[in-house]
Amino acid sequence: MSHGAPAPGLNTGVTLPPLEAGPHQRRLDLIAIVATFGGLLFGYDTGVINGALEPMKADLGLNTVTEGLVTATLLLGAALGAVVGGRMNDAIGRKKTLTIVAVLFFVGTLGGVFAPNLMVMLPARVILGFAVGAASVTVPVYLAELAPTERRGTLSGRNELAIVVGQMLAFIINAIIANLWGHHEGVWRYMLAVAAVPAAALFVGMLRMPESPRWLISQGRHDDALDVLREVRSENRAKAEMAEVEQLAQEEAESNVGGWSDLAVPWIARIVMIGCALAAAQQLTGINSIMYYGTELLKDAGFSASAAIIANIANGVLAVAGSALCLFVMIDRMRRRDLIIRGFIATTTVHGLIVITALLMPASTSRAWVILVLCVTFVFFMQLALNVPVWVCLSELFPLRLRGFGMGLSIMVMWLVNAALTFAFPSIVAFAGLAGIFGLFFVVGLIAIAFLWKFLPNTSGRSLEQLEESFASGNFS
Incomplete structure (x- = not known):
């Protein structure tokens, strides 16, 4: 959908005026930059362990x-x-959650x-992980709820770009x-310490950012929500979006959507x-196994230790580049499902x-380079067509009053699968080698393709309110 095209409602009776250029667009871009410091920290803190x-x-x-x-x-x-972050989103709002997350980082x-x-490192890693998980569920929702329909993919996807920039910076640093x-003792402590800088920037920045207007409406704070929309939309567009979201929020309140009982x-x-x-x-593509253990993987492929840490920057x-x-x-030119x-x-x-x-290839320098090329090709395709669209799609799937809960549950599953695979990865590689671990990824990939082909709906090209009405009516196309 182009920036100038109106976004018609389904049953809301509301037609959204086209976007207009102005200071509100720059304000929205600034909000996105500040919020995506959460994604940058997510990327750095998960990628820094690699080196x-x-x-x-x-x-x-x-x-x-113990590794x-x-x-x-x-x-x-x-x-x-x-x-917990998903429930915090619903209880205290997206802004306050991100501010607390910055302190935990x-x-x-x-x-x-x-x-x-x-014994001290493990609890510290859990606290850092809590912040990463809460950021992973809060930033995409915050951006999706502030973004206009026409720019939602681009703005929400900036979080994934920030994540991979954070990982790249971790590899380079x-x-x-x-x-x-x-040669210094404890050199790894220097690597970890760098993350304190963006954590402070996120905290200071979020103090001056607005709350999500959709969350404010869910709390009955309609005047505050309109004030926020006026910051990031033209006047007529802000009023039109208010009418659409208010009507849907009223319908949701009547149906009491919002928690575990609604899974019935x-x-x-x-x-x-x-x-x-x-x-x-x-997660079962193995992307994070490469991002966490890439240096070790390249050593197993045939690179020396010093060459592997440099080659891993690729x-x-x-x-x-892919993101x-x-x-x-x-992201906003192809259907999310197809991508x-x-x-x-x-x-x-x-x-x-x-x-x-x-x-088929014997251990050699040539084999090491072929595997490096294939690994970076995998990473490129992953970022080009999966990571950004998946995070954006998850931020769009769920109804307003269930968005924090649904997003939190999905991301919890993501992190649990990630944790299990990450813990098992060194042992699987030691037992079955590169062929074994990537053979596992291959089989799981085939299963995922079949499942998504049958069940995954398209979430692009419609407002969050239109998507909700479509799903509630049984239309998952």
């Missing part, structure tokens, strides 16, 4: 099991943060930096610190099932090629 793990293992005396624990405890904290970072042993101060409603149960399955499928660069191309070229299914087809194909390479 910090090797010196940390020597410093803290980690073995294969998996240090990485996976952050993800378990993230699963808890996603559920800062506390968790300092806990890891100064941890003297594993790790490589710089390792080469400059790698068939259409709600269906979209929650779809959201959880989509979140799990995204994963970060291709992730950013940027998706965000600024594809996601094609993304799974592409990544599953690359998994199959990695399995063939690992089985």
Whole structure:
């Protein structure tokens, strides 16, 4: 949908005027920049372990099991943060939740930096993970609810771009610190400490940002909601959106949508099932295994330790390139459903090629380079057609009063699957090698393609209110 096209309502009787240029557009862009510091922290804190793990293992005396624990405890904290963060979104609002999250990012970072042993490191990683999980469920919802229909994909997708930028920065900073101060004891602490800077920026920035107008309406604060919409829309567009959201909020209040009991409603149960399955499928591509263990993976492929940490930067660069191309070229020009299914087809194909390479090519420099090229190709396709669209789709699927709950439940599933896979990854690679782990990803990819082809609805091109009415009427096309 173009920026100048009106967005007709379904049964709301409201037609939205086209977007107009002005200061409100710049205000919306500023809000997106500040909020996506949460995504940047998400990316940095999950990516920094990639290079910090090797010196940390020597410093803290980690073995294969405790290595998996240090990485996976952050993800378990993230699963808890996603559920609690989703409920916090509904209870206290998106803005206050993000402000609290910024404090937790800062506390968790300092806990890891100064941890003297594993018994202190693990709780610090859980706190940091809680912040990551709460941010992962709050930022996309906050941006989706502030964005106009015509720009929702681009604005909501900026969070995923921020995540991969954060991961790329982690890889680059790790490589710089390792080469400059790698001989220093506790060099991994320097790598972790960098995250304190964007955590402080998120806290200060969110103090000056508005609350989500849709959440304000759900709390009966209609005048406050209109004031926020006037900050980020033209006057006539703000009033038209208010009328649409108010009508739907009234319908939702009458049907008492909002929690576990509503899973008894068939259409709600269906979209929650779809959201959880989509979140799990995204993780089972193995994207985060490469982002967390990429350096170790490249060493197994045949690179030296020093070459692997530098070569791993390619994963970060291709992730950013794919996300940027998706965000600024594809996300609002292709149907969300089509983009996601094609993304799974592409990544599953690359998994199959990695399995063939690992089985047929003998260990050599050539094999290492082929696997590196295939890995970065996988990362590129993942970011081009899956990560941004999946996060945007999850932020669009759920009805207003269920959005925090539904998003939180889906992201909890995402983090639990991520944690299980991350914990098991070193052991699976040690037992079955590259062919075994990527063979697993290949089989799961085929299952995901079949499921999504049958069940995944398209969420692009319609307002959040239109989507809700469509799903409630049984139309999941």
